[in-house]
Amino acid sequence: MSGYKFEFLLEGETKTISPDESIAPNLPISLSAADEWSVQTQYRADLSGFELADAKVYWVDDDDVEHLIYRGEVDITEGDPDGLMTVRGQDLTGLLKRGGAQVHYQSIAGYEAIRDYANTYLTDWEWDVLEPEPELVDEGLLLQDAPSAEDLSAVFPLEEQDFDPAAHPITLDQDVYFLQRTGIVSIDAGDSDGPTDPQYTGGSAQDTSDSPITHLMGFFAYDIPTEHIGFAVREGIFGPDTGDITYSAADGTFQEVTVRDNISESTSPRWVDLSSAMQDFWDGRSGDVGGNIEITQSGGTDPYVADAVVYFDKRFHDFDNFDNDVHEPGGHLDRPYEYPSPEKPVILVAVDVSTSTNITRAYVNGDVNDANGLLEMGVSFGEEPVQTEANTASAEFGSDTDTMTVNGQVALGIRTDLDPQDDTPRYGYDGQIFDGWELSVDTNDLRVIEDLELVGNHYENFGDLHDEVGMAFLPASIDFSSQNPEPTWPEDGLEGASFTPGQIQLESDWRRLAKTKKRDMRDYANVLKGFGEPDSEGERIEVEIRLSDEIAEHGEVPGPPVVSDATTLAELTVETRNELFNLASVDRTTGSLEVAPKVVWPGFAYHVEIFDEVLTLETSTLQDGSQAQTELEFEEGVSIESIFGSIRQNVRRSTR
Template sequence: MPVTFTTLLPDAEQPTLGNGVEDEVAVDWPDTINNGRYRVEIRETGQSAWDSSATGYAQQIVNDSTTSTTFGGREDGEKYEVRLRTESNDAGAGAWTTPTSIVTKFPGATNPQITDVAERELTLEWTDNSDNEDGFKVFLREELDPRFDTGFGDWQEHAVADPNQTSITLTGLQPNHDYEVYVRAFTEDAQADSVVVDTTTLVEHPDCWQLELRKGGEIVTLSEDIGAPSISREPTALASWSLDVPEADWIKEWKLADAYLWFNGALVLQGEFERDSRRGSDVEMTLHGSGVLAKLDRGGNRHTADSIEGWKSIQQYLNSLDRVNPTVHPPTSSVVDEGLVVQDGADQSSLSSIFDTSDGTLPAEVSNGVVTPLQTAFHVDARNAGGVHTQTDAALGGSGDYVDGFAAYLANSGDHVDGTAVLDHTIPESAVGLAVRQAADDTAGMEYTVDGNVVDTIPQGASGIAFNWTDVATGAYSNGSGYTGGDLSGSVSISVEATSVGSGEAMAVDWIVLYDKRYYDIEDFPEATDSNQQLPGPAEYPAVDIPTTAFSQSYNITVAHVTTDASSTDGAFALAATNDGGDTWVSASGSASADLSFDTLGTTIQGRVTLGPTGTSSSTPTQGVDAQTISSWELAIDTNSIAVFDDEEYVGTPWENLQRMCSDAGMLATAEYRDDDQIDVVVMEPGAVTKTADWERLDYTRDNDWSKYANVLSAFGAEQEDGTRLEAAARSQSEVDQYGEREGKALFKPEISNEQQLKNLVRVELSKLIAKRDPSASVDIAPQAIAPGYAYEVPCLDGEEVVLWRTEVDDRSSGRGSLEFGEPDDLADVFRQIHVDVRDVKDVV
């Protein structure tokens, strides 16, 4: 009979647990059986039963070859215990292993962010990654002292948030303190800390004076036991301030810090702390600083402007500066002048001062009270000229179209044609032209000279020369350098010579012209004679542009009015003017007067007349033997109040450049204070922008200062040849009618010899004196950041809108401010009221 028995079933060995994956518990064990199965159970630690009544209970049965399993669906940060045993159908079950515990992975809170910061609180938000936390603890530590780099205090539990809560507001903080904070999610069995984030609470501005210093990202404030500061601010000067504070050595470390002065929570000044001083006391010191625009008074750069409205150039410049946020208000445009005569001449003296031809290179002159071009082409009839030669009517070089049918014939060595030209102006070396009309079948050796200077040669035996014009002053035949004998003027000799002649060689020379190449193109010289065997040109008098002297004044020129008396206005005659230094000319032809409107910008006017050839002759040249002339000239202008920068250069610190540009443009720059390190610069005409101010008026004074007012003014210029001295007298009749005549102190400008310049000067200076009658006022207020340069409605001036020129705080006990008002100088309005007379008078100065 068979004997049966059951082998022993080994017990399971202790498992190893893992929590590397959220919500899971991994179980691993050694392999102890080769038959049967393993039963693995799990429950939350602390439960009394190992069945479904126990929280977190679960079991798994796996075959004998399996040595690991995973329980999912676990709670985050919860403590679980696991046991297992072996089992078989025949041997029953082995012993349970001792329960082994592990806490599941606990992700806690992540991504903490401080979303709002105030003076004494902050709001912290985070992401809740766990599903069964008991809550969140918020830990915080505080900067020990904002004035010094002393680090932070200890970590303190500051607040506790409920489960699933993802934000909290932390209160009870100190203003202007650095804080570090983190979140700790927790359960009974686990906790997880977030990363640390930091912030700085805002500065608190109490109802008193407060100085705030900022440097390197750090901030310190002083408000207790400080006096009222002294502050001075105006558009054309850098603001300055000083402040008494208790003695403290640590303040020295904050020099060159950005400074912000507050009064009752309002920003009164933005600037910089520059130095401190003692006033003989061990308990008090004075801090000194400047306004924010002082930051522009450092370093240096260069700005150029040409034919651009001043305000646009200022805007371009400010846009190029770092940390500057510019606002430039375009100025209003108003008519200043209509038909202001700046040049007027009808005799020799006045026309000579208007048309300056003294340098001699312009072929024009003022003679006997007439402006006329000078001859610029000088003809030599070769056949009838001096020298040694014969004449020929033979057709050489393919043609025999000679003037009068004959040409000079150079057939022997030494034959030559000589001529002389008498110049009334100077031809620059580069503009000297010598045109020769000649021909040859077999060419003799030739040499061409101007004033003794050989300008070109032809070697003997060269190929034939076709009958045409050739400019030998360019070295056309020899490929030489041409004429290099310097500028030509006065009597000039001309020679064409045959230097070597072989058998059958000769040169037929028909006509020679010495000319100024600035006014002719040899390609335009006529090639054929007319029915009378004469050449129509080149004209002795070409079209010549004759400019006037330039006249500068202060305002943008919009229209030029030109009137002349001309001998004729046909052909090349034209009138022109420029307001941008000659870059752009506006012209009109066919009339002795013209109204020329400018699209360009400019403050300098210059006129120009083009006088062309006229007159005929029966001999060569038959055209252009005379020139158009003018016997009078008047140039008047219309202007508006837009300032224009013409060929200007500004070199200096940004502040210096800005002030110069504002002065040139009739504008001002002021700073708008802001609570950061940027610089807001506002540029405008004085009072062009109106602001409202809600100030507490403490006291005021009203004043109309007439001490510098005048409505009549004289200016004396240079002494003239007859012993008289030029005088310009300006008056504003409307001002005289309203206030009575009041004459200002006369101006003496002996360096000015141009009457229009003297006119302009006296008009400008009188307009400034008229503006001195504007009302002014001083108003004491509770300190505020009221910006100068703007217009405000001033109650003590019957509600008039006047310009605030200066603000001051200078009361160390009560903190009173002072506003000084005054109307801006509206020079354009005043100009329209002024009538100017210019007359020659005996020297009365």
């Protein structure tokens, strides 16, 4: 006779419940779940002690052919010696509850994390993972928009940079970020008639023949850390007998910085680095770094000659790169620059911004006064290194990783769009100005783990991991490369497979016994407004997002507004659209079928002819009530791409 046959194997011994002995079998198959199965039979003492036995269930058809339809393990045997015995257990998934792990995943595609966990921890299993097929969700989704100083300060907050704003040469003022001078150069001739030479800046220099050499210097507008103070002198041409040369800096009055003696003869101009002595001078002193410089000579017969002096911030200038050849006889030096050099720019890093979808490409655009100069735009995807592009105010970058987080940056330095000036330095005498920023991205629906720590048994960890990325698993053998990858229970050993529910459609090969269909749109919405945090004038950013395809199908259905603490349009847009996805995705068709006994695997899409829809099977339960049957529970799958493929956005700022 046809029916369910149960076979229990423990330590080489086998016990069987035949089809005519099995009563009320219940064999559920669910996604990513340790389902509990059960069967009753007349009490049998020989089944006691078969806990932990390997359980196999066969459907025996009318031709006495056995079909493996279930595998698991016996957990409990109980019953009345004068009545019925119940044998129950869990399917193979329950074995994952044995053993556990602690693992931390960051910026990794969900399917890759699943594969890693299976390969690392589920070594008793042969596990296969089907890669999702990502579809485009967004093109040019605006994440950061900073057209004003108020917005810039939110996107590039100075207090959150990896430097102390008070000790860094950048200021937000008059609606722009602008650079302070990082080099102060003086070639003052003073009142003396100094020596001349075509190798000197401007053709002349100063010497100590009649009076001290004095250079009139300004002050830095920020606090240079002592260890980064740089100071250098471009010496002229002089003989070997200069005696003692004293360099003094103005700290109220001139104070000695250092004394040099036995200076070697100078036959051509040369730069001398005196940074260490100047750092010692300023160490422990209050007040702004800078001020006039005086050079005096004591003894010697050869006057000391100085052509130029420079204070500089060593973080942004390299002494070895100072020019020592004037551009023409009696001309000027190209550098040291007075603003950060291209090799050592000031880098402003934007706050991280995240989406709910995987970022594949980023576009940045900055408003600067020298769009084609030595400006560097950059983007970092997740934890990946920064990608940069120079000499442009607009750039696009492709992601080499899977992440929902992106970070932009801009490197600011000298302006290169200005003509050379008739002075030293000829270039680098003005800095970039930064007064606007946009960051937008393309995304797809590949699910990404941004930061997830798992601590628990393998069943808990593996289930949480799949839930996090919208995937599911079955304790089954599945050949994903075949035309019709029908799962099967492994005859022996342990096999499993992970995939995205509904990604694969299987043939609907069953004989229907009964049906039920339901549609639930209780919390559905396809239009949603979002309101941001009030600004200082009580104005809120307001955004409205509409799903045109959904509206065409169901009419306009507004949802409850999102009230957010977002201060930028981009932040509010992302938050509102994420909530709208949750609301729009509740438009679900569900249904159930009762079919003749057959293993129908959940997680796959089937064309349900009686409903005329393709639905994803959620659960399948083999049972034996008034007749042997399989109960199927379906649900309509909803993708991010299908919802946001027709997004339309309205934005305005309003007073509330």
